[in-house]
Amino acid sequence: MSTHTTSISSLCQPIDIALRDAGAHLLTRPRIAPTPTMSAFRAAFDALETDVMAILRPALAALVPEATWIDELDAAALPRGRAWLVDSVDGAVQYMRGLPQWCLTATLLQDGEPVLAVLHNPVLGESYTAMRGEGAWRNGNPIVPSETGDIAVALVCTSQPPFAAQDPASVASAGSSLARVLGVAGAVRNLGPTSWQIADVAAGRLDGFWEYGDDRSNLLGSVLIAREAGAFVTDTAGEPWTPSSPSILVATPALGDTLLDALAR
Incomplete structure (x- = not known):
């Protein structure tokens, strides 16, 4: 399936499904014991990321085959064309400690600009989605900021x-x-x-x-x-x-x- 023949809007649901599948796997994955050193932490994190990306990468690549993958995002220029920016676990430290504050993210970029983003928190069972120029939602319901001014x-x-x-x-x-x-x-x-x-x-x-x-x-x-x-x-x-x-x-x-x-x- 390619975005040349598929609209950006039709990608939201399958991306959310991919994140939910990976998140469900993370919920059943054996807990990682606290790591006593930085080298042990990096080894545990690398194993975690490899495990999750084995689910996410083929699922997302099938949706937008022409998109490149951004594995390391530093001060270098963002790539031209379509590209996936994926975080297997944003909040990996919390996940590895058995805390609930973590999520999975997938962002589709076009010439360095985000055109679609999906975040999923498996603990809450919630997903945020947004499409450029179309709006933002949580579990399919439109979202807006609070009116707090004080x-x-x-x-x-x-x-x-x-x-x-x-x-x-x-x-x-x-x-x-x-x-x-x-x-x-x-x-x-x-x-x-x-x-x-x-x-x-x-x-x-x-x-x-x-x-x-x-x-x-x-x-x-x-x-x-x-x-x-x-x-x-x-x-x-x-x-x-x-x-x-x-x-x-x-x-x-x-x-x-x-x-x-x-x-x-």
């Missing part, structure tokens, strides 16, 4: 890219920004996978999310969901977010400027 009652979240210690400047920004937002927000949390937290802002469960550092692998699909739902999306300086941005802010429209002010103090 930061004193806002529930906002933050996180860090993987191996954040490799970027000391972003670590410093994350620390100072946390102190500023804690001083004004109703509650600040880190609820696990970056992609799912942003989708929850888009759906009105959370009121805002910010992060410093390069985390485009987790942001490209979730930003599409946020934008299609009508959320406020910029970097923390108020500039339009792009994959090369050094930070991101996603918020309810009524709260965006207030959070920008808090982050700028």
Whole structure:
């Protein structure tokens, strides 16, 4: 099946099915014992990823055979044409520890721009989907951000890219920004996978999310969901977010400027 003969909209359901199949497998997979060293963690993670991608890759490749695969997403330019950006487990640390805050993600890019994104949380039995120019949904129902505009009652979240210690400047920004937002927000949390937290802002469960550092692998699909739902999306300086941005802010429209002010103090 090819997108040359199949519309993007017809891909949402089979992609969701593929993620749900892989997620169901993860729920029955033997629990991974806590790893005492980084080398042991990497070995356990690599085995986990190989296991999940053995399910996802052939299923997604059959849907869009001409799409390339992005295995490592760093500062290099995004590929031209169609490409799959897939995270076998966003929140792998939580999954490996037996915690519920994790999800699977699949984003279809066209010339470096996301045109379709699907996130699935097997523990909740929920999926977020979005298509460029068409909207965003949770389990088939349209989503919109909350109407929260008073930061004193806002529930906002933050996180860090993987191996954040490799970027000391972003670590410093994350620390100072946390102190500023804690001083004004109703509650600040880190609820696990970056992609799912942003989708929850888009759906009105959370009121805002910010992060410093390069985390485009987790942001490209979730930003599409946020934008299609009508959320406020910029970097923390108020500039339009792009994959090369050094930070991101996603918020309810009524709260965006207030959070920008808090982050700028």
